Amino acid sequence: MSQPTITLTGETIGRGRIERLLAEQALLAFEDCDFQQADLSRLNLQDCSFSNCAVAEASFYAANLARTRWRRCRGGHADFEASDLVDARFESCDLNNASWRRAKLASCSYRGCKLTGASFEEAGQLGLSFENCLLIGADLRRMSFRKATLKVLDFSDADLAGCDFRDVVFESGSLRDAHIKDTRFDHADLREADLGGLKLSNAKQFAGATISPRQAAELVRALGLNVA
Template identity: 35%
Template sequence: MTLDGEDLSHSRPVLQGDEPHVFRGCDLTEADLSGAALAGALFESCVLDGADFRKADLDGAVFKGGGGMRPRFNDADLIDVTFTDVDLSSAQFGGALLTDVSFSGCRMIGAALTASRGTGFKVARCNLTLANLGGCSLRGEFIEGVRFDDADLSGCDFTEATFSDCRLIGTRLLNTTFTKADLRGADLGQPDDAKLRAFAGAVINQAQASAILAARGITVL
């Protein structure tokens, strides 16, 4: 079933056929897709403002472009799903099954991924400013081009993760684990003592160490 440019806003779309559904340029503002069977579906350049995907089966789905404010993916199955260049501002993923999910080039300001389930996700070139990732695991991941400014990373596991061209300015790091993480490619800002304790076991470079010490009145020669 293929839908091109359809206005499906404020409705519950009738989905027909057994083949993966294709949505191109559709307006899904406040659309009710809760509990829908959408495995393998393609969402290309769709408006997702307030779209309701709660408890939907989205395994293998692909989201490309488009997006909107506060789409809801709570308790949905999101195995092998890819989000590419999608606006997921204030998106809700609480309770969702996130296994081998990929977020690339996405705007995820204020997104909430806390309390999600599964083995985790990959994230690259995304803006996660003010996002809540509480308790998520990015253990061993290569994290490139991600802004975590003012994000809540409490309880996250970044063990052996590598950060490249990332920002960790103003982040909340309560009980966050960075054991053997490589932070040499991250902008740490001016971390306070609590954040420095969170970075215990991580690897930083000499310039980062010098900046941290200089902020405390210690000069490294």
């Protein structure tokens, strides 16, 4: 027997209200609701949906958010640390400076999202995907994108130290001024990526990678050489 769905629209919702709703053992759908600065830590919100909701500075610390759906939500500085977001979907959300530290992000997807300044430190990432996202200044250290096709991702100024971009294909996007200490780009196709400002300290990072003549000139200039 399927669970009933309770839809809430245009409400300001705190922890107590959600706990009462969850006690009814129904799926919850939130539309145009305000959760700003709410403490929703450790709650079981599995399979819930959020549409046009404000979640800025809300805490979802260690919450169960598996299979949740998020559309056009605004969540600057939201805290998703240690939460379970397996199979979650984020579409057209503004989640700047949100924390995903130690979150379970297996098979989670972000489409058309603003993730400027977001932190993904130590996040579980098997099957994690991004498409048409702003990751400017984000902390993505040691994340693996190996063999992925990356569509319109802006990694400008992002911390990509220790990331694995081997065999990746960039379809547009930017790596401008990204931090790439110990980052691997072996056999990556970088021809459509903006490589401006990259500080190439070790050519082995790009062994077998494909770049355009224009990009090659930019990288040579970054080494302080003149292209005649």
